Amino acid sequence: MTAATPIRVALIGLGKIARDQHLPAMAADPRFALVAVVSRHAQQPGLPSFHTFDDLLASGVAFDAVALCTPPQVRHGLARRALEAGKHVMLEKPPGATLSEVEDLRQVADARGVTLQATWHSRYAPAVAPARAWLEGRTITAARINWREDVRVWHPGQDWIWEPGGLGVFDPGINALSIATAVLPRPFFLTEATLHVPENRQSPIQAQLAFVDTLGVPVTAEFDFLQTGPQSWDIEVDTDGGALRLSHGGARLWIDRALVHEQPEAEYPGLYARFAELIGAGQSDVDVTPLRHVADVFLLGRRVAAPAFIE
Template identity: 75%
Template sequence: MTPIRLALVGLGKIARDQHLPAIAADPRFELVAIVSRNADLDGVAHFTDLTALLASDVMVDAVALCTPPQPRHALAHMALAAGKHVMLEKPPGATLSEVEDLRQTAAARSLTLQATWHSRFATGVEPARAWLAERTVRAVRINWKEDVRVWHPGQDWIWEAGGLGVFDPAINALSIVTRILPLPFFLSRGVLHVPENRQSPIQAELDFRDAGGAPIRAELDFLQTGPQSWDIEVDTDGGALKLTNGGAKLWIDGQLMHEGPDREYPGLYDEFARLIADGASDVDVAPLRHVADAFLLSERVVAPPFIE
């Protein structure tokens, strides 16, 4: 099979840590170009903007966008207009309207558009979904707390409007719970803590209820030092489930049931290849919709200034 010729737009931390190894390990893809204003990669054609790549003689079948979300709509629209399949890093866009426009554009051109949620490919997620499908959820607790200085050093875009702040990591938790919970859920109240010198929240507390009335509490923090917390606990009528390490470990009633190596980004590229082969798209915006609801409904509290 002829490999899918892929261009990677954005060569920051997530691209280097996750996308490059996943692409190199999948023979269905060939990395043919890098688009970045500040970085390049030995042996791969380099362009400082997507317009230059699309105007060049480098043949590209698909584009993976690893930029911050704010400029992503324009880049994705440009790639789709040029006949390229598109993978969107999470979150898929700065607004729901942007993503819907891209979905319609891809469909009109019979191109693949993939809104990626890498945490859904963590080892414990699908087994958790299957276990919960046969039980009634009583309560859910989400603790998603990490150190922004470790995971996003010097990345000012994350604090700008559209950068999402603490929801940049917390949307991973929402991507998991929207996948594993049997019933839809809805925000009832929230509190967003926004540093006085920033535009996006650094901490948040959210209270949801699912369609059956079960409470769902999310506590999100971008200032946690030491051990990081990426945990989801679900109480049911048939026992207690817990996902830890961002979904990598699944516990049932305190017993470790599933654990495995990190295969999240290989999972994304496997899905991308299959979607392209099938002429299909996957544009699930449920996690982003919950973030939008949080910005719409939550109380805002002024927090101390954030200093890098």
């Protein structure tokens, strides 16, 4: 895999995340070449564009991998077809609508000898690895997640996010859980949750969660899809060596209120670098820990009615 022989990628789904992140990340990495797009509603100038994956397969366009950016509810069938055709697959987060779907894809990828990557882009935020390193060897006494954003800004007109499998506020909330599971040294488990579900929707718009880790240390989370003004994507960890805070979605690291690490955002370039490494090594990366936590929330959480959500 070099600039002379790049991995040829077909992008399936050409919505906001594909345009904002996948297209520029591939364009900046010579190990990849975008060769086709599949979308029911959009085209990419200068590239073969197809309405369905079947149309792409029938076209004769040669490709080695697919990046799947569709809503999670329809992802499994497309990913399985691609794996069965011998293509490497990158799954946008969350990797599927259910844990069973993702496990099926993992087994198919293993059987076909191709790479499957379940991506968690927030783990590639620049301050996440330094935070994990700083926490090593310290005694943690509590952790708090505060993840609040405006759904009208980040998901305008995206009705799928409110349907079963769309996750509602857990679409961004799962990013926080992906960071927490990467930086906290021990597994943690849900003890209780409250889900606020608008009376005209199927998925929650707010949530409060309580976890404990294997030593009984509390981990709490507040998720909110109705934040206006400045957005809040923070994780705070109390330790015997001071207080750590990850802010701006993992872009900045603070220790005892002093900023100690900040770099430009490069999450998706990191994802694609990892994808190239996995393909080169003949491996897969199918960590479903954040999705398992969300599944636990929907299994154990108490639902309360919230006012109707109007776009």
